[in-house]
Amino acid sequence: LAMFPRSSVCRLGWRSVRLSRKATRAAASAQTLRRYSTDVCERDRSLFGLLFDIDGVLVRGRTPIPAAKQCFRNLVDGDxxxxxxxxxxxxxxxSLRETKAEQLSHLLEVEVSADQVVLSHSPLRVFTQFHELCVLVSGQGPVVEVAHNVGFKNVVTIDMLREANPLLDVVDHNRRPKDMIPPSKDLPPIDAVVLFGEPVRWETNLQLITDVLLTNGRPGNPVTSLHYPHIPVLACNMDLLWMAEAKNPRSVFQERCDH
Structure with missing residues (x-):
């Protein structure tokens, strides 16, 4: 066996001690970092969240996308x-947020509350300058309830406007007055138009909304001059196309209103 001088042995021993200390410090640092990262994750868990688009991401129409269910199984705990x-x-x-939440709960098989749902009309809650005005609402479903839910106090529907002015909606011959012309009913002037979503009878909604805009909110009156800017139109959904379960995109009512 080769013999090393005592000085060489001392130097080798000191290097070993230094390397050992470095390894110990590195291990301790790594452990501290892991513990710190865990603490940060636990502490900031409430600052992290997920926003999910619904149509085309989680569901197509009323059909859930298969991977969506598995995704939400991983997002909830055992309870x-x-x-x-x-x-x-x-x-x-x-629709109302409560209705949408029920649909999602059924489709995704997880509990979804109304507070977790943001619809296209949800931002209207902050448009408080319009809440006391008389607004004409267009869409389908519970439009009056939706309007009251987001803060509007004085609501006129397309059907209310058509019944008050029966001669304005004459495209469908079956809905024209048959005998004597009924008198128009008094409605308050319309201060703004709110488009919640797709109506069922496009021709009726387009015609009556046009009448409201041309007459500055008084559709029973003749058009004497063009008012510009016209009364405000609050369009909740600015998408130009949508699909749902169809093979090709659908056109939207808002696009027709713009033209």
Whole structure:
């Protein structure tokens, strides 16, 4: 066996001690970092959340996308509670948040509350300058309830406007007055138009909204001059196309109103 001088042995021993100390410090640092990262994750868990678009991402029409169910199984714990905050956003606007939450709960097989749902008309809650005005609402479904739910106090529907002015909606011959012309009913002047979503009878909505805009909110009056700017139109959904379960995109009412 080769013999090393005592000085060489001392130097080798000191290097070993130094390397050992470095390794110990590195291990301790790594452990501290892991513990710190875990603490940060636990502390900031409430600051992290997920926003999910609904149509085309989680469902197509009323059909859930297969991977969506598995995704939400991973997002809830054994008690069905979300591991991180989750909010659902959609351009749909012809329903209440409670109704949409029930639909999502059924389709995704997880509990969804109304507070987790943001619809296209949800931002109207902050348009408080319009809440006391008389607004004409267009769409389908519970439009009056939706309008009251987001803060509007004085609501006129397309059907109310048509019944008050029966000669304005004459495209459908079956809905024209048959005998004597009924007198128009008094409605308050319309201060703004709110488009919640797709109407069923496009021709009726387009005609009456046009009448309201041309007459500055008094559709029973003749057009004497063009008012510009016209009364405000609050369009909740600005998408130009939508699909749902169809093979090709659908055109939207808002696009026709712009023209």
């Amino acid at each position: 069905g509670k979300y591991k991180v905050p989750v909010v659902f956003v959609t351009n749909a606007g012809n």
